[in-house]
Amino acid sequence: MSVTTTTVVQSLSLETEPLSQSHKPQDTFATGGYPFPGIPHFDDLYKKRQWQLEHMAAAFRVFARKGYTEGTAGHISVRDPVEPNTFWINPFGEHFGMLKASDMVRINEEGQVVGGNRVAVNTAGFRIHGAIHKARPDINAACHTHSPHGKAWATFGRPLDIISQDTCTFRGIQAVYSDFGGIVLEDDESERIAKALGEHNRVAILQNHGILTAGATVDEAAYLFTLMERSCEIQLLVEGTGLPKNYVGDKEAEYTAKVNQDPETLYIEFQPDFNYEVWKSNGELSKTYEL
Numbered sequence: 001m002s003v004t005t006t007t008v009v010q011s012l013s014l015e016t017e018p019l020s021q022s023h024k025p026q027d028t029f030a031t032g033g034y035p036f037p038g039i040p041h042f043d044d045l046y047k048k049r050q051w052q053l054e055h056m057a058a059a060f061r062v063f064a065r066k067g068y069t070e071g072t073a074g075h076i077s078v079r080d081p082v083e084p085n086t087f088w089i090n091p092f093g094e095h096f097g098m099l100k101a102s103d104m105v106r107i108n109e110e111g112q113v114v115g116g117n118r119v120a121v122n123t124a125g126f127r128i129h130g131a132i133h134k135a136r137p138d139i140n141a142a143c144h145t146h147s148p149h150g151k152a153w154a155t156f157g158r159p160l161d162i163i164s165q166d167t168c169t170f171r172g173i174q175a176v177y178s179d180f181g182g183i184v185l186e187d188d189e190s191e192r193i194a195k196a197l198g199e200h201n202r203v204a205i206l207q208n209h210g211i212l213t214a215g216a217t218v219d220e221a222a223y224l225f226t227l228m229e230r231s232c233e234i235q236l237l238v239e240g241t242g243l244p245k246n247y248v249g250d251k252e253a254e255y256t257a258k259v260n261q262d263p264e265t266l267y268i269e270f271q272p273d274f275n276y277e278v279w280k281s282n283g284e285l286s287k288t289y290e291l
Helices: 025-029 045-065 123-135 148-154 187-197 218-241 250-260 263-281
Strands: 005-008 075-079 087-089 105-107 113-116 141-145 174-177 203-206 210-215
Touching: 045 075, 045 087, 045 141, 045 218, 045 263, 075 123, 075 218, 087 123, 123 141, 123 187, 141 218, 148 203, 148 210, 148 218, 174 187, 187 203, 187 210, 210 218, 218 263, 250 263
Parallel strands: 174 203
Antiparallel strands: 005 174, 075 087, 075 141, 087 105, 105 113, 141 210, 203 210
16 A cells, blocks of 8 residues: 655744743743742652543543544554553543543553453554554653544545644644555554654644644643644535635744744643543542552
C-alpha cells in the first residue's frame, strides 16, 4: 500500500519579542496571589507513576463527560517512568467514565501485560500507541478516540485552518494521515500512523478515522484532544456557512502558537477539568493498589 502523508509546517520569521527563557506560562495567564502550580517534579519515580495514573484516569472521565465514548473504541496511553520501555493503557471494554488509576494496564512493546490490572487491552490501541511511543521518545502520552466532530472533519483529509486563537495552538504541529488502511490490527498500519506524526508534530488527523494527540504529559495530550475536537466542530460550523473565512495573520498566529504550545501552558489548561473530575469522584479515580 502506498503511503501518502501531509505534514503541515509553517516557518515564518517572528517580529515580536521572544518570550524570556525564565518566563513561565503561569505568569502570563494569572496575575497576583500565589503562582498557579505547573508540572510537578518527582524524585521518587513510583510517586510519579501514581500521579500519572491519576491524571490518566481523570482524562478518561473528561472524555466520557464530553461524549467521546463509542463502544470499545478509544484509548489513552502513558509511558511508564519506572520502566520507560513499557506503557500504561486502558482495559478493554471498560467505560471511560468508570476508570480509576487501579484499572490501568501496563504492557511492554510486545503487547504482554507486565503490571497493573492484568486484563486484556484493545489490540488497535496497543498497536497505535506502541508504534508512537517507540518512534517518539519525547512523547510520554497519546490520546485517540472516535469523537464525533474529529471523525467528521477527518473525512476531508485536511488540516484545521488557523482561523481562531485556539487553532493557533496547532500551527506547525499538525499532520494528516491520508491512507486509511482499515482497523489497526497489524503493525504496518500503526507504523504508518506513527510515521505520519513525524518527528515533532503533536496532533494528527487520521483520514476516515478520527484524531490523535500526543504530549509530554497526559494532561497536555488530553487538553490538545479536547481543543482539537472542539476546533473540528467550529471548523465544520464555519464551513457550513459558505462564507469567506478570515484567517489569523502569520505574525499573530506564530506568536500565539509560541505561548499556547508550551508544555506547561497545555498542562495548566487541563487542570480545571482534572480538578473537577477529582471532586466529582470523591477521590475514587485515585484508587490504586501495589503497582
